[in-house]
Amino acid sequence: MLVKDDRRETVLSVNNVKKTIGNRLIIKGISFEVYAGEIFGFLGPNGSGKTTTIRMLVDLIKPTGGSITICGQDVHKEHNEALRHVGCIVENPELYPYLSGWENLEQFARMLPGVSEERIREVVDIVGMDQRIHDRVKTYSLGMRQRLGIAQALLNRPKLLILDEPTNGLDPQGIKELREFIRQLADTGLSLFVSSHLLSEIQQMCDRVAIISHGEVIKVGEVGALIDESASTVVWKAVPLTAALEVLGRHNAIEIVETDAGSGDQQDSNGKPYEAFIVTRVSPAAIPELTRQLVEAGISLYGIEIKHPTLEDLFLELTEGERIG
Numbered sequence: 178m179l180v181k182d183d184r185r186e187t188v189l190s191v192n193n194v195k196k197t198i199g200n201r202l203i204i205k206g207i208s209f210e211v212y213a214g215e216i217f218g219f220l221g222p223n224g225s226g227k228t229t230t231i232r233m234l235v236d237l238i239k240p241t242g243g244s245i246t247i248c249g250q251d252v253h254k255e256h257n258e259a260l261r262h263v264g265c266i267v268e269n270p271e272l273y274p275y276l277s278g279w280e281n282l283e284q285f286a287r288m289l290p291g292v293s294e295e296r297i298r299e300v301v302d303i304v305g306m307d308q309r310i311h312d313r314v315k316t317y318s319l320g321m322r323q324r325l326g327i328a329q330a331l332l333n334r335p336k337l338l339i340l341d342e343p344t345n346g347l348d349p350q351g352i353k354e355l356r357e358f359i360r361q362l363a364d365t366g367l368s369l370f371v372s373s374h375l376l377s378e379i380q381q382m383c384d385r386v387a388i389i390s391h392g393e394v395i396k397v398g399e400v401g402a403l404i405d406e407s408a409s410t411v412v413w414k415a416v417p418l419t420a421a422l423e424v425l426g427r428h429n430a431i432e433i434v435e436t437d438a439g440s441g442d443q444q445d446s447n448g449k450p451y452e453a454f455i456v457t458r459v460s461p462a463a464i465p466e467l468t469r470q471l472v473e474a475g476i477s478l479y480g481i482e483i484k485h486p487t488l489e490d491l492f493l494e495l496t497e498g499e500r501i502g
């Protein structure tokens with residue numbers, strides 16, 4: 178897992194970017210940065226503004242406000258210089274099915290200055306397609322087409338590779354292979370910007386993530402740190418329950434979700450307390466102190482069950498239950 182380091186080179190910088198289409202403000206002033214060698218996830222539900230943002234990143238449409246720089250160059254004002262550093266696949270890569278993979282790469286290379294046959298061989302090697310590169314593309318699986326698309330995007334040695342929903346249509350094995358392959362690319366120093374509406378995918382694939390909802394970036398951070406700092410669900414099995422509620426209720430940072438006192442703070446015929454519990458939402462960092470206070474108040478704790486959140490929980494919390502996918 179990569180750690181944010183201020184000395185790290187910024188490859189993509191998005192500064193207060195807005196986009197109005199018709200009368201609608203589709204993108205509402207978003208900002209984030211992507212560093213060299215990281216896999217950056219761009220996560221949001223359908224219609225949240227991912228594709229519109231990507232289209233602005235590669236200067237297919239112009240922002241209404243704000244600026245985007247790639248390797249320090251303004252995407253709009255210095256179009257050629259900035260986009261020289263970018264490889265991009267939006268939706269499905271455009272390929273000629275009746276040509277071989279190699280011929281497709283040759284066709285594409287003709288449009289790029291200074292891409293030699295040797296470079297074509299290199300990218301074929303990077304995407305691991307040497308065995309099948311002379312077969313027609315129409316015989317390729319979706320995963321192989323995806324790889325060929327990436328090979329195409331790598332031809333001009335980009336610093337940033339933008340992939341829009343790259344796992345769409347892939348089977349679980351294909352997704353796993355793509356994930357590993359993306360990590361290998363990042364290990365070479367390439368930055369990857371991966372958009373997705375699939376949380377588990379972003380959680381497994383990315384170092385950092387920006388969460389976008391209704392055209393606003395509502396959170397940016399390391400995937401692990403975002404999960405760590407979001408509230409966990411904690412079930413306290415405590416007797417007497419009323420006293421425990423009083424202790425926990427003193428803290429503003431705790432949300433009491435549910436209480437179940439069973440049949441009161443009684444013991445059964447074997448002297449075993451009834452399963453009385455309180456469900457709270459609280460930061461994991463507060464749990465030791467709360468436990469201490471409960472014990473000091475003379476409360477017996479029979480169990481503390483912590484359910485750590487997933488990126489999905491965090492996402493749902495941030496977007497207030499907005500549907501994904």
Ligand SMILES: Nc1ncnc2c1ncn2[C@@H]1O[C@H](COP(=O)(O)OP(=O)(O)OP(=O)(O)O)[C@@H](O)[C@H]1O
Pocket residue numbers: 198199203221222223224225226227228229230374
């Ligand atoms: N040319 C357009 N004219 C009008 N509205 C548009 C246009 N392009 C996008 N929108 C609207 O902007 C919002 C964001 O769309 P966008 O395609 O960027 O979302 P997305 O996150 O990429 O979703 P999806 O994964 O479904 O493509 C949507 O409400 C969409 O209807």
